Amino acid sequence: LKGNLPKFGVEVEDEDAMSLMVSQINTWNFDLFKFAVISKDHPLVSMAYVILQSERNLLRSYNVDPPTFIKYMFVIEANYHKTNPYHNATHGADVMQSCHVLLGYSVVEQVFTDLEVFAALFASAIHDVDHPGLSNQFLSNTSNELAILYNDHAVLENHHLATAFKFLQEDELNWASGMDDKQRQLFRKMVIDLVLATDMSKHLSLLADIKTTVESSKVAHNGKLVLESYNERMLVLQGIVHSCDISSATKALPIYKAWTERIIEEFYQQGDRERDLGLNLSPMCDRQNPSIEKSQVGFIDFIVLPLWETLGELMFPYCQEMLSQLNENRMYYFSRIPESPRCSITDEPEERNNLISSSEKRKNLR
Numbered sequence: 001l002k003g004n005l006p007k008f009g010v011e012v013e014d015e016d017a018m019s020l021m022v023s024q025i026n027t028w029n030f031d032l033f034k035f036a037v038i039s040k041d042h043p044l045v046s047m048a049y050v051i052l053q054s055e056r057n058l059l060r061s062y063n064v065d066p067p068t069f070i071k072y073m074f075v076i077e078a079n080y081h082k083t084n085p086y087h088n089a090t091h092g093a094d095v096m097q098s099c100h101v102l103l104g105y106s107v108v109e110q111v112f113t114d115l116e117v118f119a120a121l122f123a124s125a126i127h128d129v130d131h132p133g134l135s136n137q138f139l140s141n142t143s144n145e146l147a148i149l150y151n152d153h154a155v156l157e158n159h160h161l162a163t164a165f166k167f168l169q170e171d172e173l174n175w176a177s178g179m180d181d182k183q184r185q186l187f188r189k190m191v192i193d194l195v196l197a198t199d200m201s202k203h204l205s206l207l208a209d210i211k212t213t214v215e216s217s218k219v220a221h222n223g224k225l226v227l228e229s230y231n232e233r234m235l236v237l238q239g240i241v242h243s244c245d246i247s248s249a250t251k252a253l254p255i256y257k258a259w260t261e262r263i264i265e266e267f268y269q270q271g272d273r274e275r276d277l278g279l280n281l282s283p284m285c286d287r288q289n290p291s292i293e294k295s296q297v298g299f300i301d302f303i304v305l306p307l308w309e310t311l312g313e314l315m316f317p318y319c320q321e322m323l324s325q326l327n328e329n330r331m332y333y334f335s336r337i338p339e340s341p342r343c344s345i346t347d348e349p350e351e352r353n354n355l356i357s358s359s360e361k362r363k364n365l366r
């Protein structure tokens with residue numbers, strides 16, 4: 001099946017603009033929103049084709065038929081919900097492109113086999129396919145059929161994987177038929193391990209394991225990571241994919257702000273449904289009590305910074321630009337945390353007494 005494919009996997013209006021963007025494909029501040037427009041709303045198909053075919057020539061390495069792969073990626077892209085403000089195909093393309101950049105750093109390049117790199121990039125591309133724009137917690141709380149199917153464990157992540165691999169069963173989409181059985185089995189195992197590691201409930205244990213590896217990791221004299229076992233290699237790849245999944249705050253401020261607006265709107269839409277269902281609202285989901293700045297600072301302090309500091313240690317001297325951008329972005333939101341409303345004298349008498357007693361206290365201290 002050797003149809004002559006368009007240069008970027010998809011037909012584009014402006015080939016020059018597309019070529020210019022593609023020349024920036026190895027940069028951390030790649031503008032995915034602009035890319036989505038130029039690729040005529042096929043950011044994931046074109047990103048996957050450019051990275052796997054043009055940049056890394058991985059399709060040929062595994063006898064993957066390009067037209068079949070493109071057809072498969074069109075189906076995956078169509079199964080990302082366009083109506084999700086955040087968890088849409090542009091997010092999938094963003095995580096894939098971010099992963100491509102990290103895997104291009106010499107400290108990890110040559111450390112991973114082509115199959116491992118292919119698995120990490122493919123996992124990034126499909127890691128949120130058919131995301132409903134709702135959290136695992138919401139699906140369990142509402143006894144959604146997916147939560148019943150996956151017994152409340154990594155419900156979304158299991159669904160993304162099953163969806164992606166189910167399409168691979170269809171003959172006209174099965175681009176992996178050219179791989180030998182051993183390769184295909186290992187590829188599938190790695191993709192499953194990688195996507196399951198994007199479940200935020202695994203974050204703390206993944207971070208702890210990566211820290212252990214950093215402490216023990218022997219960086220060889222040529223500045224390359226030395227990773228012995230499959231588990232150690234998979235752990236680092238899981239760390240890379242998970243870090244890319246929560247990398248928004250390490251990007252240039254305009255890009256970070258755009259992702260923040262999107263995730264917050266998606267959380268608010270979930271909160272609207274929780275409110276209608278009489279459920280407790282999940283964190284950051286109440287549009288009637290917005291806390292965008294505080295949530296971003298909290299997310300950075302508790303989740304993003306600890307992970308990226310550890311990745312920065314593992315990949316030193318790389319990832320330093322991400323850490324400095326992260327601190328800059330933290331200051332942006334920290335400096336905009338609204339003043340807590342001045343504590344007015346409350347109309348609760350005992351509160352009033354407390355207030356008077358504390359001012360009494362202050363007098364006594366003078």
Ligand SMILES: COc1ccc(C2=NN(C3CCN(C(=O)CN4C(=O)CCC4=O)CC3)C(=O)[C@@H]3CC=CC[C@H]23)cc1OC
Nearest residue numbers: 198200245246248249259260263283295296298299302303
């Ligand atoms: C750009 O900005 C964000 C992008 C993605 C997410 C995601 N969030 N989540 C969990 C929500 C609940 N969580 C928390 O409330 C964590 N937390 C604290 O513990 C203190 C403050 C704080 O935020 C854990 C992450 C997801 O599960 C999404 C899906 C997968 C990856 C990250 C996504 C959050 C963002 O900004 C808060």
Ligand SMILES: [Mg+2]
Nearest residue numbers: 127128156198
């Ligand atoms: Mg996810």
Ligand SMILES: [Zn+2]
Nearest residue numbers: 091127128245
């Ligand atoms: Zn994601």
